[in-house]
Amino acid sequence: xxxxxxxxxxxxxxxxxxxxxxxxNALRAGTIVAVLAGALGWFMVLRRQAxxxxxxxxxxxxxxxxxxxxxxxxxxxxxAAAVAAALVIAAVPxxxxxxxxxxxxxxxxxxxxFALAAGALFVSLYGGFLNGLTSLLFGSFLGxxxxxxxxxxxxxVLALAGLAAIGRPLFFASVDPDVAEARGIPVRLLSSLFxxxxxxxAAEVSQITGVLLVFALLVMPAATAQQITVRPALSxxxxxxxxxxxxxxGLGVAFYSIYPVGFFITTFGFAGYVLAASWQAANGxxxxxxxxxxxVAVAA
Amino acid sequence: xxxxxAWHAAGLAGRIASGPLSGIADIAGxxxxxxxxxxxxxxxxxxxxxxxxxxxxxxxxxGDALSHVAFTGALAALAVxxxxxxxxxxxxxxxxxxxxxxxxxxxxxxxVIGSVLSWLLGLGALFxxxxxxxxxxxxxxxxxxxLFGTIFGLSATQAITDSAVTLGVCVAMVVIxxxxxxxxxxxxxxxxxxxxxxxxxxxxxGLVGVTAAAATQAxxxxxxxxxxxxxxxxxxxxxxxxxxxxxxxxxxxIFSMWSGLLIAYANPxxxxxxxxxxxxxxxxxxxxxxxxxxRRSALAGGxxxx
Numbered sequence: 001x002x003x004x005x006x007x008x009x010x011x012x013x014x015x016x017x018x019x020x021x022x023x024x025n026a027l028r029a030g031t032i033v034a035v036l037a038g039a040l041g042w043f044m045v046l047r048r049q050a051x052x053x054x055x056x057x058x059x060x061x062x063x064x065x066x067x068x069x070x071x072x073x074x075x076x077x078x079x080a081a082a083v084a085a086a087l088v089i090a091a092v093p094x095x096x097x098x099x100x101x102x103x104x105x106x107x108x109x110x111x112x113x114f115a116l117a118a119g120a121l122f123v124s125l126y127g128g129f130l131n132g133l134t135s136l137l138f139g140s141f142l143g144x145x146x147x148x149x150x151x152x153x154x155x156x157v158l159a160l161a162g163l164a165a166i167g168r169p170l171f172f173a174s175v176d177p178d179v180a181e182a183r184g185i186p187v188r189l190l191s192s193l194f195x196x197x198x199x200x201x202a203a204e205v206s207q208i209t210g211v212l213l214v215f216a217l218l219v220m221p222a223a224t225a226q227q228i229t230v231r232p233a234l235s236x237x238x239x240x241x242x243x244x245x246x247x248x249x250g251l252g253v254a255f256y257s258i259y260p261v262g263f264f265i266t267t268f269g270f271a272g273y274v275l276a277a278s279w280q281a282a283n284g285x286x287x288x289x290x291x292x293x294x295x296v297a298v299a300a
Numbered sequence: 301x302x303x304x305x306a307w308h309a310a311g312l313a314g315r316i317a318s319g320p321l322s323g324i325a326d327i328a329g330x331x332x333x334x335x336x337x338x339x340x341x342x343x344x345x346x347x348x349x350x351x352x353x354x355x356x357x358x359x360x361x362x363g364d365a366l367s368h369v370a371f372t373g374a375l376a377a378l379a380v381x382x383x384x385x386x387x388x389x390x391x392x393x394x395x396x397x398x399x400x401x402x403x404x405x406x407x408x409x410x411x412v413i414g415s416v417l418s419w420l421l422g423l424g425a426l427f428x429x430x431x432x433x434x435x436x437x438x439x440x441x442x443x444x445x446x447l448f449g450t451i452f453g454l455s456a457t458q459a460i461t462d463s464a465v466t467l468g469v470c471v472a473m474v475v476i477x478x479x480x481x482x483x484x485x486x487x488x489x490x491x492x493x494x495x496x497x498x499x500x501x502x503x504x505x506g507l508v509g510v511t512a513a514a515a516t517q518a519x520x521x522x523x524x525x526x527x528x529x530x531x532x533x534x535x536x537x538x539x540x541x542x543x544x545x546x547x548x549x550x551x552x553x554i555f556s557m558w559s560g561l562l563i564a565y566a567n568p569x570x571x572x573x574x575x576x577x578x579x580x581x582x583x584x585x586x587x588x589x590x591x592x593x594x595r596r597s598a599l600a601g602g603x604x605x606x
Contacts, residue, residue: 050414051361058522105360106533110584112364113526117577120448120523124571137447138425212368213425216418223411260429266422273415 017255025144029152030247033205034217036156038243039163040201041218042236043194045226047174050219051105052089052195055112057202057214059085062119064136064211069122075151078203085111086199090192138210138262152204159200166193171232213262217243220269227276242272333565335459336451336518336572339466340557343511343518344527346466348535348553349473350511351528352546353504355536357484361410362399362505363528365417366512369395371521372424373513374446379427385461388513395420396509400502449520449573451561462514469507469514470550480504481542523573527553530580537584537591556580 007013017023044053063081064074088111089104123133163170173180173187181187198218205214221242225235250265257264354363370392377387395416402412454462483490483497491497508528515524531552535545560576 045411048410050410051364054361054364054414054417105358106355106529106536106584107588109360109364109525109529110533110581113523113529114577114581116448116522117526117571117574120520120571121574123448124574125569138428210425212421213418215414216422219411219414219418223415226411258429258433260425263422263426263429266419266425270415270419270422 013256014252017252022143023251023255025146025149026251027248028149029144029208030251031244032149032152032156033208034221034243034247035240036159036201037205037214037217038221038240039160039236040198041222041243042225042239043163043170043174044198044218045222046171047191047194049195049198050215051108053198053202053218054215055089055108055115056082056085056195056199057206057218058112058211059115059199060203060206060214061136061211062115062122063203064206065119065122065126065133069126075207078207079200081115082199082203083196085115086195087192090195136210137212138260144208148207152207155200155204159197159204162193162197166190170194209265210262213266216262216266216269217247220266220273221246224269224273224276227273227280242269246272331456332452332454333561335454335456336561337558339454339459339462340451340518340561341554342463342466342470343515344553344557345550346469346473346511347515347524347527348531348550349470349477349546350504350508351532351553352535352549353473353480353484354508354528355532356481356542357504359505359508360525360529361413362396363508363512364525365399365413365420366392366396366509367516367521367524368417368424369420370512370516370524371446372420372427374516374521375424375427375431379431385458385513388516389465389510392509392513392516393506394509396505396512397502400505446516447520447522448571449516449518449523451518451572452564454517458517462517465510466514469511472503472507476500476503477543477546485542519573519576523577526577526580527556530577530584531556534580534584534587534591537587552583553580556583 018027041053044050059081060078061081063077063079065077066081067074067077089108169180169185170190170193172183173185173190177187202214202218205217209217221239224242225238228238229235246265246269249268250261253264254261351363354360370388373387373391374384376382376391377384399413399416402409402416479490479495480500482493483495483500487497511528512524515527518524519527532549534552535549539545539548556579557576559579560574561572563575563579564570564572
């Protein structure tokens with residue numbers, strides 16, 4: 001067995017890391033996942049749907065556990081569960097005043113808890129699957145095959161193409177739903193489509209990061225970027241870059257450490273967010289990229 | 301006490317019970333079942349009361365975050381070899397108060413909650429690794445138990461502590477219910493009338509933290525959100541009168557807890573958490589289908605359905 005040690009010669013370190021097939025695949029998969037999660041997470045944060053995103057990320061767990069239980073492919077389970085949950089959440093009427101909103105959050109919470117309970121049931125029915133359970137929940141970048149990378153890439157391209165197709169009206173509908181509605185933009189339909197895309201992305205990402213840590217890649221880069229700039233195009237690009245940096249750094253450090261990659265990815269992501277937020281606070285401009293600012297920036 | 305042994309004992313007990321009458325005698329006779337039913341009722345009552353305000357104040361995501369914090373807190377305690385209960389309560393209450401402090405008027409922004417939540421989960425993954433790699437004889441089971449709960453594995457001490465703490469939460473909720481309701485429904489008028497809105501927000505989130513810590517042992521860190529959200533959501537659908545909804549929420553939570561325990565007891569392959577949450581989700585579903593249209597007349601439909 002080759003002994004792996006960290007030296008301060010970073011070029012040699014990276015070269016050593018890339019000698020391992022699994023690490024190359026992990027970096028490829030991480031790159032795909034970071035771009036996809038960044039783009040969809042940016043819209044999620046803009047639309048303040050973090051709770052829905054978190055729930056969509058988590059429902060993949062019973063999906064995968066159920067699929068393994070009945071002997072189907074876990075990948076199918078991930079996607080089926082996430083899309084089904086997205087449709088359930090989208091079925092609740094939004095924008096009907098405060099009461100409907102609080103009802104919506106109760107529904108999302110119930111969907112999430114029930115999905116997890118179903119996952120617990122599947123795990124208990126399957127039995128003797130505890131090691132798999134930990135990697136299902138917390139992910140494993142190890143042991144990703146080249147064919148899995150191709151599958152990830154295909155799904156990511158499809159989801160990103162879908163997002164690109166609805167991107168402009170979705171942005172309008174997110175920033176100012178009332179005006180968008182008046183201009184004849186199908187706000188409700190766009191919202192449902194977005195939730196389905198978010199579900200697809202969450203299902204895809206959770207195969208790599210584990211169900212519990214998908215949300216980190218969805219929310220942290222986007223939250224950080226929207227702290228730094230209010231210009232939409234710039235902050236979207238920044239989100240993707242931050243996501244990539246977080247994943248690469250996390251993978252690199254985890255390679256030389258005995259601790260899980262999920263811990264490093266969330267820690268780097270959170271550190272970025274805290275830095276951006278404190279910088280923002282220090283500048284005395286504690287204002288989020290609110291819709292109105294963004295619209296002005298688009299017009300300018 | 302080894303939760304896994306208790307788990308198998310639960311399965312055995314379920315198999316021994318043949319008829320409903322001997323089943324009831326069994327429940328009264330088996331100490332772990334008695335603990336599960338008593339502590340479960342207290343935990344469910346507190347979750348129902350706390351959950352009602354959580355839904356009313358649109359703070360369900362905060363509850364979600366706290367339930368994940370419970371996981372990290374418990375594993376941190378296990379990793380450093382401290383008492384599990386102390387880890388749970390300390391982490392939940394501290395994070396709950398921090399969330400109240402982070403947001404304006406005791407409400408945190410959902411992006412802030414999301415970022416904190418995912419980082420704490422990452423920390424949980426770290427503690428899980430430290431715990432499973434450092435201590436001899438430990439395996440992934442403890443982590444799984446924290447996530448999904450072991451209500452049939454409660455020891456006498458745990459059951460008594462949990463019941464006492466959650467009953468305390470119930471009393472505190474009843475005491476602050478009226479001003480908290482005022483502050484939640486119309487914050488501006490409430491603060492004009494000198495209701496301490498901000499302090500109430502802190503006290504309330506602190507109580508949520510305590511409930512989360514207690515409920516983690518019963519239904520698990522990942523599932524307690526359902527106990528908070530589903531009965532409260534159903535109660536809000538069934539009646540528009542606040543205090544009636546508050547009591548209804550607590551009643552539905554206790555009903556879900558006991559039915560879920562009975563289901564798990566009757567069929568040992570079903571984890572109790574799943575039984576509890578299926579009943580709660582079922583009630584919520586019925587409330588959505590029948591409660592929205594005619595609020596007043598539908599009131600009788602929810603709790604009476606057995």
